[in-house]
Amino acid sequence: MSVRTRFDLTQADIPRAWYNLLPDFPEPLPPPLHPATRQPVGLADMTGLFPESLVRQEMSPDRWIEIPEPVREIYSLWRPTPLLRAVRLERALQTPAHIYYKYEGVSPAGSHKVNTSVPQAFFNKEAGTRRLATETGAGQWGSSLAFATRLFGLECQVYMVKVSFEQKPYRKMMMQTWGAGVDPSPSTRTEYGRSVLNGDPNSPGSLGIAISEAIEDTVKHPGTKYSLGSVLNHVCLHQTVIGQESIRQMEIAGESPDIVVGCVGGGSNFAGIAFPFIHRRLTSGGACRIIAVEPSSCASLTRGELRYDFGDTAGMTPLMMMHTLGHDFMPPRIHAGGLRYHGMSPMVSHLLKLRLIEAVAHPQGSVFEAAVLFARTEGIVPAPEPSHAIREVINQAIRCREEGRGKVILFNLCGHGMLDLAAYETFLSGKLQDA
Numbered sequence: 001m002s003v004r005t006r007f008d009l010t011q012a013d014i015p016r017a018w019y020n021l022l023p024d025f026p027e028p029l030p031p032p033l034h035p036a037t038r039q040p041v042g043l044a045d046m047t048g049l050f051p052e053s054l055v056r057q058e059m060s061p062d063r064w065i066e067i068p069e070p071v072r073e074i075y076s077l078w079r080p081t082p083l084l085r086a087v088r089l090e091r092a093l094q095t096p097a098h099i100y101y102k103y104e105g106v107s108p109a110g111s112h113k114v115n116t117s118v119p120q121a122f123f124n125k126e127a128g129t130r131r132l133a134t135e136t137g138a139g140q141w142g143s144s145l146a147f148a149t150r151l152f153g154l155e156c157q158v159y160m161v162k163v164s165f166e167q168k169p170y171r172k173m174m175m176q177t178w179g180a181g182v183d184p185s186p187s188t189r190t191e192y193g194r195s196v197l198n199g200d201p202n203s204p205g206s207l208g209i210a211i212s213e214a215i216e217d218t219v220k221h222p223g224t225k226y227s228l229g230s231v232l233n234h235v236c237l238h239q240t241v242i243g244q245e246s247i248r249q250m251e252i253a254g255e256s257p258d259i260v261v262g263c264v265g266g267g268s269n270f271a272g273i274a275f276p277f278i279h280r281r282l283t284s285g286g287a288c289r290i291i292a293v294e295p296s297s298c299a300s301l302t303r304g305e306l307r308y309d310f311g312d313t314a315g316m317t318p319l320m321m322m323h324t325l326g327h328d329f330m331p332p333r334i335h336a337g338g339l340r341y342h343g344m345s346p347m348v349s350h351l352l353k354l355r356l357i358e359a360v361a362h363p364q365g366s367v368f369e370a371a372v373l374f375a376r377t378e379g380i381v382p383a384p385e386p387s388h389a390i391r392e393v394i395n396q397a398i399r400c401r402e403e404g405r406g407k408v409i410l411f412n413l414c415g416h417g418m419l420d421l422a423a424y425e426t427f428l429s430g431k432l433q434d435a
């Protein structure tokens, strides 16, 4: 008999509620602060940017938040996502470890981000929003929101970090295909964008700058709300479908992970796979190591400071208690565009502070080596971002071999790399440099 490698659920198994970690923290999460008063922000401070339903989720004391049926129905286009065992990778590594991965690349936009763009578009539509403005780094979030807004008949304006706009034209074309407007950021559409361009006409842009532009756009256009693809509590919340499904699928596999691994940019895909396992640990025991992996060149968890900082460059957002490299940090032009963010989800930051998770950083050269080994054994060409997780998984599996100890490792393969092939070419031709 061949080894079982695939653990499928059916449409009826799509979770009915998102899991909210907020009430389960052993120590309360420090609240976001108003930039002017330095007092905790209230509902009214945030409803200019977000519909009230999403602000309530951001601060909710409820452990389970029901997923509306129209959202579950759209989820069924790609959920439940597959959980697979990477037996050929295990054999290539000659490791006694069992390696499992949850594959979110099967979604229409090719990553986990649609898990939150769809509910965000849904709750905005319900609240009467006509148009959403947002930023995107590598384009995964912009394309996810373009897709979701289209399904609910909302307009969508995306500010795309200029370096990615130029390096990744296919993401831009996807957004346009779904009907969104896309501009390179810094752009001339906003006052803030124009001021950055005045200072540096060749600015490659950053997520922080693009966020400032999207917020300015929102404030200046009636009927427009703002939408964020990571970092915030309600975004992490929506991603918990990943971990909930994974727990059931690991039960079908008859194993329980000793180590759970995810890459971190703003923290949402990591939150998605990790939070339900943390819930299990905090309620029914069942401890496992949970490792967040970031790029060495933009290492907020391992090299940043834990303090209040702005989410954007211009300082328009509330101050959040998070691991940060400073809101004016300009990340180097690495290929994992989705991991080029100066800050971190406050919830993920808090978990690290409470030592409920660990964090490591890897340089992009070693990350692409791992990505190519994964592609050559498992077939799927992974996005550069989750390839950081793959690097760590391979390191752990090699350690298992050296120690002669089998462990069960699970990671989140949060997106495919079919629109990142130019980065693979750079690597394969020997031109990739560590920043």
Ligand SMILES: *Cc1c(COP(=O)(O)O)cnc(C)c1O
Pocket (backbone or CB within 6 Å): 111, 112, 113, 140, 141, 229, 230, 231, 263, 264, 265, 266, 267, 268, 269, 270, 338, 339, 383, 385, 386, 414, 415, 416
């Ligand atoms: C956006 C993105 C990331 C980084 O964002 P998180 O919020 O940390 O998940 C990582 N991987 C992929 C494929 C992405 O699209």
